[in-house]
Amino acid sequence: MNTTISTKHILVSTSGGDAPGLNAVIHAIVIAAERKGWKITGIKNGYDGLLMPGDEGLIPLNRESVRGIAHLGGTILGTKNHGHPFEYPVTENGITLLKDRSDEVVAKF
Numbered sequence: 001m002n003t004t005i006s007t008k009h010i011l012v013s014t015s016g017g018d019a020p021g022l023n024a025v026i027h028a029i030v031i032a033a034e035r036k037g038w039k040i041t042g043i044k045n046g047y048d049g050l051l052m053p054g055d056e057g058l059i060p061l062n063r064e065s066v067r068g069i070a071h072l073g074g075t076i077l078g079t080k081n082h083g084h085p086f087e088y089p090v091t092e093n094g095i096t097l098l099k100d101r102s103d104e105v106v107a108k109f
Contacts, residue, residue, distance in 0.1 A: 009039040011109075012061065015046030017081035023069040026076060030066045046080030050105045051088060 012029055014022050026042070033040045042059040043049035049057025059065070059077065069076055083089075085105050087098040 007037065007039055008033075009041065009109075011041050011043055012077065013043040013046055013049070014075040014077050014079045015081065016079065018074055018079050020073060022075040022077075022079075023066075023072045026061070027066045027070040030061045030063065034063055042077045045078040047084050047088075047105075048080055049077075050108065051085060051101055 010029075010033055012026060014026070030040050040061040042061045044052070044057045044059060051057065066076070085102045086100050088101045089096050090099040090101070091097075
């Protein structure tokens with residue numbers, strides 16, 4: 001019998017541009033996930049946060065970190081309304097190319 005207990009971990013991203021109520025949604029997600037004992041991590045600036053070195057683009061979220069944000073406009077995570085990790089602009093030798101960086105995203109998790 002396998003008795004390993006696995007904690008669920010969810011990532012929260014706001015992309016597609018800013019919209020009213022995003023902070024309220026982030027707040028609600030964190031509160032609901034904490035009640036279930038889940039770990040919550042925010043991704044900065046849409047997919048860009050997943051492609052930042054190390055954990056620079058990730059923000060641990062918990063009840064304290066989202067306290068008082070529900071009524072604020074915008075999003076504490078930042079947002080991006082274009083781009084994705086499958087065609088990400090990368091400059092190599094002075095030339096900007098579109099590169100599939102999805103393997104880097106998967107490797108982080």
